Amino acid sequence: MPQEHQHHPALEVVGLSKSFTRTRALADVSLSVAPGEVHALLGQNGSGKSTLIKVISGYHQPDPGGRVRVGARDLPFGAPVQSYRLGCRIVQQDLGLVGNLSVLDNMALSSGFPTILKTISPKRSVAQARRDLERLGLEIDPRAPVSSLTASQRTGVAVARALREDWSYPPRLLILDEPTAALPVTEVDTLLQMVTHMAATGVGVLYVTHHLGEVFRVANSLSVLRDGRLVGSGRVAGFDHDTIVHLLVGEELEAEEPATRVDRLAGVAHRSERPILQVEDLTGGALAGVSLEVSPGEIVGIAGLTGSGRDELLGRLFGSVPRAGGSVLVGGHALPQHRPDLAIAKGVAYLAPDRKTSGGVMNMTARENLTMPNLRPFWKGLRLRRKLERSRAAEWFERLGVRPAGSFDEPLSIFSGGNQQKILFGKWLSQQPAVFLLDEPTQGVDVGAKADLHHELRAAAMAGAAVVLSSSDLEELAELCDRVLVLLDGRIAAELSGGELTEASITRRFMPAAALPA
Amino acid sequence: MHDGHSEQTLEMSATAADEPRRRFAGSGFGLDRFSGVYLWVLFIVVFGIWTPSEFLTSSTLHSVASTQAVTGIVALAVLIPLAGGLYDLSVGATANLTGMLAITLLNHGWAVAPAIFASVLVGIAVGLVNSVVVVSLRVNSFIATLGMSSILAAVLVIITGDASPVPPTSTAWNNLTQTTVAGFQIVVLYLIAIAVVLWWMLAHTPAGRYLYAIGGNAEAARLSGVRVKRFSTLALVLSSTVAGLGGVLFTSQSGPSLDFGPALLLPAFAAAFLGSTQLLPGKFNVWGTLLAIYVLATGVQGLELVSGAAWLSDMFNGVALIVAVALSVNRGSGRVRRSRPIRGSGVPVSGPSSPEQDAPGQPPPVTSARVTSTT
Structure with a gap:
């Protein structure tokens, strides 16, 4: 649709920096997305991806000097409505849909309903919603409640809502923030097809993801951020899986072998042999059968991307989130479900x-x-x-x-x-506690407090607690844990310990082998 | 009273976290937590000057104390579930039913003690049904108890045939509440006794601590090992029991009436909410509630003596309820952070929404949008 802008990039970022009081979130980042192109934006947590998106969508004011152009027009910063008017559309990771409303109502939430004499015209609303959905190749009844849709259909609705017709301010750039994070593996294909379909209409797509497999399947070009800097960019064809991982985690980290871990290996010898926590074939939600054992004094890490089941494991283990099957034993006694009080009483x-x-x-x-x-x-x-x-x-x-x-x-x-x-x-x-389960223990915690908490965690393990630490902070896992279990599609895909246990090796295990480029 | 000023202090230190806050609200004699006491003194002084011969008498004192005693008891009944983030709107209907049941039984020749016992037992049964609906079936407590109060009103008509029974002739029945002790009807002492017991329970036992925790954040409480269902049940049963007792005391004190119950409900809630801004601001508390009851009653009494208008008490209570809730909501909303209502915790939807420090006074669904939006 944006014929007259076909020759200008849908998005052009030049020399963008953004500092917060103490940290520099973005340093001199430049990238460009052509109309009809899918551009993958990659980076670890904290690498500056979200800051970049927030600047583009007008929520953050960048440091002076940087420039963002959308369809050849300069973006005035700090005003989300301006970003919208220039044609930026963003689909957040949580989609922002209201489950018990219909698809139609959800799509009209932001734009309003077509009306005749200020009265909603149901016919025209449905027709328009259907048009918006069909443009993405989606066959969804606009009257169906969003809660009845599959996960990929919901993402589709959110995208269709973002890209719906708006003659005054036609969409030029679509930003998808980890659209597959919450999708079951089986639905990823559907979503990727939709993304391709969308780009074909002439919209530029900035595709944020952790999954390298997807990059090779949908993206034309990519940019990798690390610590706020652009460390690599270009056509996807010029990269392979290993180079990207390398860019993501950086040189120095891969080589690192923290001394603390060596110390800990020495400590393993005089640890009690009998595991106090035994988990057998735990299922439920995203978990498709997880078994693990933890001994007193041991710190075991759980890693995995969103959707891998990592964020559910501890809750189900503790029994506060219902399990579908499997057993959890503490000191040989079963841990019942729905009874945090009994679990606490068991230590x-x-x-x-x-x-x-x-x-x-x-x-x-x-x-x-x-x-x-x-x-x-x-x-x-x-x-x-x-x-x-x-x-x-x-x-x-x-x-x-x-x-x-x-x-x-x-x-x-x-x-x-x-x-x-x-x-x-x-x-x-x-x-x-005899068994200490921690879910994201240092999220949103400043550096000093984090160090203190890590210290306490080690002390607790030293005192004989079996510690299970589920975290999206890979640095934390690599630094603290005796071994790390990497979850993928609800199963343990890898167990890393000793010299193998580095941030880079954890990242590498996040991706299913099948998604690697052939 | 506590305007943007204290609010701002709170917010700043919440982020900076370098200095204990709440100089205003927590300690000293800030207008904030003792505003009710000041208001009370003001009422007494104003009406004392205005119409000293009528207002400043011991009979005014005695009559205000005893006419409000049952209202106070019902207010304490609603206080218990409110502490746990639950509404019990059926207390009025429960009180009406048990009160009239006692009279009906007496008229059927029952002795006083068994009649009272049976009636209070019915109150307990109502509480059990409420808790099954709220805790097990997970119906929002606001809705469940609203429905229950309509059901109880129907039961009342069935029992009485919709005709007010004759007052029982038993003197023991009348003496139950009307015996005077130092000029006060003995029912005032019952109120104090119930208040002391509930104060002990809420402020000095693990059960009370758990209830407040559930009211603050049911999910966090559950994950800390608090038996959310058990204590929610306890709260609803206790409130019906106390309300049932209150109903019996009412008909003993004032005689049979088919519609006193619903009239007790609003003043009770007004007092509980107003009370949550007093003494221990942000917390539904026993003494704050009693303070609120008597401040309102003193104001109403004074105005009635001055003007003789019959609509004063309704007007006063309505305004007080809205003002009280507005106060408690706005204390909480000064800060932006508001966590979502908790799901699947046994405590329904609207229950434990805003674990902001001063906010439990703004319990759940007063901002009623939440009732629907979270289901």
Whole structure:
């Protein structure tokens, strides 16, 4: 459709930098996406991909000097509506659909319904939605509720919504942020076809992904970001799998063999042989049969991309998320489902991934959060002894260096992310767990607090806890763990330990062998 | 009262996290948490000057204390589930049913004690049904108890044949509440006794701690080993029990009536919400609730003495409820962070939404959009 702009790039980024107060998220990045082209944007977590997208979509103001042009027109920064008017369309990873509304209603949420005399015209709305869907090769009834669609159809609806007709501001550039992250493997093909279809209409596509296999299948060109810098770009034909991985993780990391790991290998010898945690053929959700054993004193990492089942494993293991099958034994006794209280009584601690929704009770005090899993020691003479609680809380505040110091009678919500996480760590450490399950323990935590938490984690393992650490932070996994299990499509695809255990080797195992270029 | 000022202080230190906050809200004698006390004093002074001969009398004191006692008991009943993020809108209907049941039984020749016992038992049964619907069937507590109150109203008509029974002649029945102790009807002492027990339970036992945790963030509580279903059940059964007792005391004190229950509901909620802005701001609490009951009653009493208008008490309670909820909501919304309602936790949809520190006072679905949006 954008005939008159056919010759200009759909997107042109020149010398873009973006600094936040202390860090530089983007440094002198340039890239260009032609109309009708699919351009893959690759990079590890924290490499600057999302910052770049946010600048293009107008949410971030970049450092002076950089320039973004969409269809040959300069993008004024810091105003999302301008970005839209120039033709940028973004489909976020979570799609932003409302499940119990129809496809039609979802598509009209942002653009409004076609109306006659201010009354919704159902006929015209349906016809227009159908047109928008068909342009992407999608045969979906606009009246169906979104919740009845498959995952790839939902992505399709989100894309169709982004690309729907808007004569005043025709779409020129579509940004897809990890569109396959939440898709089952079986539906990835459908989505890739759709992307190709879309590009054929003349829209430039910026395709963000972690999956290298997809890059070779849909993308014409690619750019790789690492630590905010563009470390490689060009036609896809000029790259192979290994070069890209190399670009993604960088030279120095691959060679690295942290001394700590050597120390730990030495420590393995005097570790108890009998595993305390035994998981057999665990299924449910994305998990398609996971078995693992963890011994006291061991730190086992779980890695995997979104959709691999990594983010579900610990919840199902703990029993707070229902399992479909399989068994979980702690010290030889089965861990029942739906009963976190029994799991806790058996010595299992589970640090939930999201502090605010499932980790802490934000409106209760730090002290109350700390003592919640077990109030028995403080229940004396028919009263909860606050004095005892306070001295316990004070101990943990001191030990973990929580700031502001001594303010354990303040609500959890007033603490910074890192300090909240320390308090929740203290909550579980004070239970002296035999099995410590941690889901994204340092997400959104500053560097200092992170180091403190890592220290505590090692100390807990040293004291004999079996630690299972599920994290999307590969550096953390490589640094802390005795071995790392890499999940792929709900199964353990690889077990890495010793010298094999590096960020690069974990990244390499994320991709199914079949997706490698033939 | 606490305007943008305190709000801002909170927000800043929440990010900087370098200094304990809440100088305003948490300690000292800030207008904030003791505003009810100041308002009470203000009422007494104003009406005391305006119409001293009528207002500043011990009979005013005694009558305000005793007429509000049952309202206070019902307010304490709704307080328990509110602490756990649940609504019990059936307390009024429960009270009405048990009160009238007791009278009906007495008129059938039952002795006082068994009649009361049977009636309170019915209250407990109502609570059990409520908790099955809310906890096991996962119906939003607002809806479940709203439905239940309609059902109970129907049961009441069945039992009484929609005709108010004659007042029982038993003196023991009347003395149950109307015996005076130091000028006060004894029902005031019952209120105090119930308040002390509930205060102990909510503030000094693990059960209370768990209830507040569930109200704050049910999923986090569950993952910490709190038996969310068990304590939600406990809360709903307790509230119906206390309400049932309140109903019996009401008919003993004021005689049979077919429609006193629903009239108790609004003042009870108004007091519980207003109370959550008092003494321990952000927390539904026993003494704050009683304070609210009596501040409102004093205001109403004074205005009625001055003007004689009959609509005052309804107007007063309605305004108070809205103001109270507005206060508690806005304390919470000063900060942006708001977590999603928790699903699949036994506590329904609307329940435990905003674990913001001062926000539990703005419980769940008062912002009613949430009721629908999260199902």
